[in-house]
Amino acid sequence: MSQSNNNNVIPKYLQEYEVSQECKDLIATLPMEQGWLATHLHQYQGFWFYTRQLQGLLSCQKHFNALNSDVILVTTPKSGTTWLKAWTFALLNRKKYPKMFQIHPLLTENPHFLVPFLEINLYADKNLLPDLNSLPSPRLFATHLPYVSLPKSIINSDCKIVYLCRNPKDTLVSLWLFTNKVKLEGSSTNSLEDSFKKFCNGVSLCGPFWDHVLGYWKKSLEQSEKIMFMRYEEMKKNPSFVLKELARFMGCPFSKEEEDEGVVDDILKLCSFKNLSNLEVNKKGKLPSGEENRAYFRCGEIGDSKNYLTAEMIEQLDTITEEKLGQYGFRF
Numbered sequence: 250m251s252q253s254n255n256n257n258v259i260p261k262y263l264q265e266y267e268v269s270q271e272c273k274d275l276i277a278t279l280p281m282e283q284g285w286l287a288t289h290l291h292q293y294q295g296f297w298f299y300t301r302q303l304q305g306l307l308s309c310q311k312h313f314n315a316l317n318s319d320v321i322l323v324t325t326p327k328s329g330t331t332w333l334k335a336w337t338f339a340l341l342n343r344k345k346y347p348k349m350f351q352i353h354p355l356l357t358e359n360p361h362f363l364v365p366f367l368e369i370n371l372y373a374d375k376n377l378l379p380d381l382n383s384l385p386s387p388r389l390f391a392t393h394l395p396y397v398s399l400p401k402s403i404i405n406s407d408c409k410i411v412y413l414c415r416n417p418k419d420t421l422v423s424l425w426l427f428t429n430k431v432k433l434e435g436s437s438t439n440s441l442e443d444s445f446k447k448f449c450n451g452v453s454l455c456g457p458f459w460d461h462v463l464g465y466w467k468k469s470l471e472q473s474e475k476i477m478f479m480r481y482e483e484m485k486k487n488p489s490f491v492l493k494e495l496a497r498f499m500g501c502p503f504s505k506e507e508e509d510e511g512v513v514d515d516i517l518k519l520c521s522f523k524n525l526s527n528l529e530v531n532k533k534g535k536l537p538s539g540e541e542n543r544a545y546f547r548c549g550e551i552g553d554s555k556n557y558l559t560a561e562m563i564e565q566l567d568t569i570t571e572e573k574l575g576q577y578g579f580r581f
């Protein structure tokens with residue numbers, strides 16, 4: 250089967266051939282490892298990206314122009330991106346959809362469709378640049394890129410960055426189960442042992458995980474008005490407090506009237522795991538890039554990794570986290 254024919258049957262997120270000559274030339278110079286999902290991971294600017302994502306990274310570094318009013322969600326993969334996309338979309342659109350349980354885009358579309366990734370969706374096609382000028386303000390985008398790889402206009406403009414991460418044990422288990430779920434039927438399954446080793450060695454999607462977190466942690470301490478640093482665990486434990494902080498940070502704080510009318514609780518309910526995962530669109534739908542929406546909803550709990558990882562694995566991950574992040578005052 251020819252490569253182009255092959256691409257017709259492979260979902261976009263697994264396609265590796267449709268990359269520019271510039272990207273191919275770069276790849277030839279980069280360290281490469283076997284991927285978790287797509288065949289390869291390439292190490293660029295100190296982090297690991299799959300082929301199509303690298304294409305998108307180069308393109309958005311070159312072409313994306315951040316506006317001062319933009320909000321950019323940055324997450325480590327499997328840290329609650331889907332949830333954060335839903336929260337931020339609901340926050341920014343709450344005046345437009347006051348009856349949010351009757352009419353709301355989140356009831357009929359997956360959050361990933363409503364808030365696209367820069368490098369994975371908008372800039373991933375080598376022949377196509379998105380026209381983002383006509384989008385209503387404030388524009389909302391997402392990315393998994395590490396701080397060093399962000400398009401310069403994100404760093405240099407006054408746009409806001411919302412960063413989200415999650416404890417590495419739950420992140421790893423979520424990533425391992427997700428990649429096995431969205432693999433092509435008939436392809437081999439990733440073992441937990443192999444995935445664990447790769448994760449610890451930094452060879453995971455946008456890994457090393459700890460370097461990703463540290464890059465944003467340090468910057469958020471220096472520039473707290475530009476970067477809000479969030480953790481999945483805080484969203485779970487104290488959702489209304491975190492949602493209100495987020496609204497304030499994004500420049501759309503809740504008014505007293507809204508709080509009295511229960512808008513905070515409504516948004517939390519609309520975006521809850523229970524509500525989103527039970528919607529028809531998230532049970533049966535697919536993203537334009539090919540992934541099934543239901544793959545983004547598993548159990549949504551803190552600490553589920555203890556049901557999969559051995560005591561030794563947990564100890565090893567805790568040790569790496571303490572070694573890499575403890576000295577910077579960061580703990581999960």
Ligand SMILES: Nc1ncnc2c1ncn2[C@@H]1O[C@H](COP(=O)(O)OS(=O)(=O)O)[C@@H](OP(=O)(O)O)[C@H]1O
Nearest residue numbers: 326327328329330331332423521522546547548549
């Ligand atoms: N609404 C809501 N509330 C709480 N938790 C949620 C929600 N939606 C998704 N999830 C859980 O988030 C995990 C998926 O991570 P991401 O959304 O970051 O995935 S991705 O990076 O966008 O592919 C994955 O975590 P695990 O359940 O631990 O695998 C999802 O179940």
